[in-house]
Amino acid sequence: GLLKGGRARPSVFAQMSARALAHDALNLGQGFPDDPPPVAVAEAAIEAIRQGRNQYPPGIGEAGLREAIAEHQSRFYGLSWDPADEVLVTTGATEALAATILALVEPGDEVITLEPFYDQYAAIIALAGGIHRTVPVTSSTDAGSGDLVLDVSPEALRGAFSERTRLVLVNTPHNPTGMMLPAESLQAIVDEAVRHDALIATDEVYEHLTFGAAHQPIAALPGAQDRTVSISSAGKTFSVTGWKIGWITARAELITAITGVKQWLTYSSGAPFQPAVAVGLGMPRSAFQELAADLRERRDLLTDGLREIGFRVSVPAAGYFTVADAGPLGEPAADALAERLPTEAGVVAIPLSAFYRDGDAGEASAYLRMAFCKSRATIEQALEQLDAWA
Ligand code: PMP
Numbered sequence: 001g002l003l004k005g006g007r008a009r010p011s012v013f014a015q016m017s018a019r020a021l022a023h024d025a026l027n028l029g030q031g032f033p034d035d036p037p038p039v040a041v042a043e044a045a046i047e048a049i050r051q052g053r054n055q056y057p058p059g060i061g062e063a064g065l066r067e068a069i070a071e072h073q074s075r076f077y078g079l080s081w082d083p084a085d086e087v088l089v090t091t092g093a094t095e096a097l098a099a100t101i102l103a104l105v106e107p108g109d110e111v112i113t114l115e116p117f118y119d120q121y122a123a124i125i126a127l128a129g130g131i132h133r134t135v136p137v138t139s140s141t142d143a144g145s146g147d148l149v150l151d152v153s154p155e156a157l158r159g160a161f162s163e164r165t166r167l168v169l170v171n172t173p174h175n176p177t178g179m180m181l182p183a184e185s186l187q188a189i190v191d192e193a194v195r196h197d198a199l200i201a202t203d204e205v206y207e208h209l210t211f212g213a214a215h216q217p218i219a220a221l222p223g224a225q226d227r228t229v230s231i232s233s234a235g236k237t238f239s240v241t242g243w244k245i246g247w248i249t250a251r252a253e254l255i256t257a258i259t260g261v262k263q264w265l266t267y268s269s270g271a272p273f274q275p276a277v278a279v280g281l282g283m284p285r286s287a288f289q290e291l292a293a294d295l296r297e298r299r300d301l302l303t304d305g306l307r308e309i310g311f312r313v314s315v316p317a318a319g320y321f322t323v324a325d326a327g328p329l330g331e332p333a334a335d336a337l338a339e340r341l342p343t344e345a346g347v348v349a350i351p352l353s354a355f356y357r358d359g360d361a362g363e364a365s366a367y368l369r370m371a372f373c374k375s376r377a378t379i380e381q382a383l384e385q386l387d388a389w390a
């Protein structure tokens with residue numbers, strides 16, 4: 001019917017942002033930053049509009065941005081891509097994911113994701129007529145720190161693959177946990193994909209927002225580059241989630257197939273933002289590190305504060321979010337808690353169940369995801385209100 005099996009419902013992020021507005025609550029739900037973009041990036045967009053770069057750009061993206069994407073992949077990861085036919089500019093990582101899955105997955109093909117996963121994955125796999133298989137990301141708790149330690153069991157991974165597996169979709173750094181998959185898990189995924197001649201798509205939108213160890217792109221692992229579609233976005237790195245500029249790197253045949261779908265989705269993507277994102281991608285390494293260091297301070301502010309209030313907190317290694325267990329506060333059901341928090345504490349958070357296929361977070365059902373990509377003032381105020389509530 002018209003509702004396409006419930007996929008026409010607003011996403012959990014849209015619902016929770018609406019609750020924040022309705023109750024005038026602080027929004028630690030949806031992951032968008034309070035910060036402005038780097039000045040040079042913002043100025044480049046304004047200048048591009050003044051210069052009249054306001055009409056349809058090439059469907060595959062402005063040449064200057066495609067070159068900047070290829071150069072960035074080479075500088076940070078040693079990966080070499082031809083900007084002429086191995087790079088595609090998209091309308092955010094969202095369109096990149098949708099066009100990739102719609103291009104590569106035929107009805108009845110199996111697609112593996114890790115679980116928990118970013119909610120869009122399940123919706124697009126369903127739109128493509130694919131069959132969604134999940135592999136649990138096991139998250140043991142480090143006894144010393146209380147942090148989550150992600151792992152993918154080789155047995156569970158092997159069990160998820162079959163002769164119908166077309167695509168395995170990976171996300172590292174990982175939303176919602178803020179953790180990075182260990183290189184051994186990534187290599188195990190590559191090895192299984194090779195064994196079953198499956199493709200890999202990898203969502204790496206948090207690649208630059210790391211707080212210790214550097215990001216490991218799966219395409220740089222042995223055997224991976226030819227079968228991997230790497231997806232990223234300007235939104236998180238440069239604090240421009242509303243610009244909706246993302247990109248894909250993959251071998252030419254895959255880019256051609258994905259471009260074929262992209263042309264029917266959006267045809268092309270935000271003209272004046274493309275030269276601005278090229279400026280961002282060309283920043284020196286130290287400028288990327290400053291962005292992450294600044295975010296790291298707010299991570300610490302939120303995680304330290306939540307721990308003092310009594311949550312059991314996992315300190316994330318990357319990204320926008322921490323996950324906090326409300327069990328020690330006598331709140332074992334994060335779903336119900338997330339419903340009450342906007343009115344009881346004036347704070348919006350996302351229950352981890354939103355990232356599970358059947359809405360059952362199992363052992364993580366007391367966890368809330370909270371965003372720290374917000375201003376210090378917002379985080380301090382939210383902590384004060386949560387402390388008064390707890
Ligand atoms: N993938 C992940 C893991 C995300 O968290 C998000 C959004 N925050 C996206 C994709 C979508 O990215 P974009 O805003 O560039 O469309």
Ligand code: GLN
Nearest residue numbers: 011013014029030031175
């Ligand atoms: N990726 C953002 C998050 O996880 C939300 C983006 C959206 O609302 N679709 O919060």
